[in-house]
Amino acid sequence: MSLSRPAIRLVCLDMAGTTVEDGGTVLAAFHRALDAIGLAEGTAEHAAAVTFALDTMGQSKIEVFRALTGGDQDRAALGNRAFEAAYDEASAAEGAREIPGAADAIERMRSAGRHVVLTTGFSPVTRDRIIRTLGWGSLVSLALSPADAGRGRPHPDMLLTALLRTGTDSVHRLAAAGDTTSDLLAAHRAGARIAAAVRTGTHTDTDFATVPHTHILDSITSLPALLDSLDPTS
Template structure:
């Protein structure tokens, strides 16, 4: 969702970096980039396991709570906006009776705040968040939950669009077609290395693939 349909600047990565800094852990850029597309709680747990070993379990909630607070503060101060062309594509899909579901590794209260700012109420049919499912990407749970909420039982009629390799791997694991966009975290080389139906510049070009 973030990087695919919502432009979020560098808020997420900076909040991630600072949350670990406040716990005395200095992350390398490659460690931060590697978590893009994953459930943030899972990513924090994995990094803490590497850096803190036996202390990791006791630190997860503290680091995650700090991360969420920093992110909320950034959004409140600087705002967010749709990726250019997203509103037009949503309108194009709705004109054709195509259901629209958003899924994300963030928790519900953060996503509710983002959606309030882009005003997609009445446009999006379902929103599935990281705390709605047992497993985050690359597991298929987010996509399968979105299918359940939109009444879709045929994976061959589902497209999952995302900007990271974890998005594409989740699409493969759900048995749906994965489309990558270059407007977010992943570059062309990274995304081409994953199973995909198409790679497009941004979600604004989605109608060209579907046409």
């Protein structure tokens, strides 16, 4: 007698690059922040920092700046403030936009009885401003930043916090999706049944191949059908 695997009941989705269009805004904000902490554009140090920022996309922004400043808390905080101010300025000018079909995908998963939680490396203030701009207040019942969970990606803390907050009874009922290797590592370390990469953000299939994952999707719009196909039928 075979036993069906438990149905997915919790879906954790990254924001920038996964459910929210980036359009280069995150990287542009990093350039501004690097200048603020004394890493001037055109220098070797600036170029190395940009490479590091690309490699660590999806991680807690304050932790990225701590690494770039050698643990200097004051400079890291300055860089993080400059980053968020630049990102907020760009978002206000251009308007935050969803990845096409993201809201519909979230609604489809919720209608199927799944909890949907947004996770991000942004601070709660920036995260909530994006959600308000998108008009997703009634669509998203829970959104988490590293400050809400302990550590940011690639640690599993935000995913496990979502599990606890939603009362989901097993990591085998957890699916997570994101556009970076940090998203996938966090999902793997949390023991998620699904760790899905999406091609709408910063990292590529070549990057995804370097970390554990279960699926690669063209966009988040493919996730509801994937989860429906994997759920037990009886």
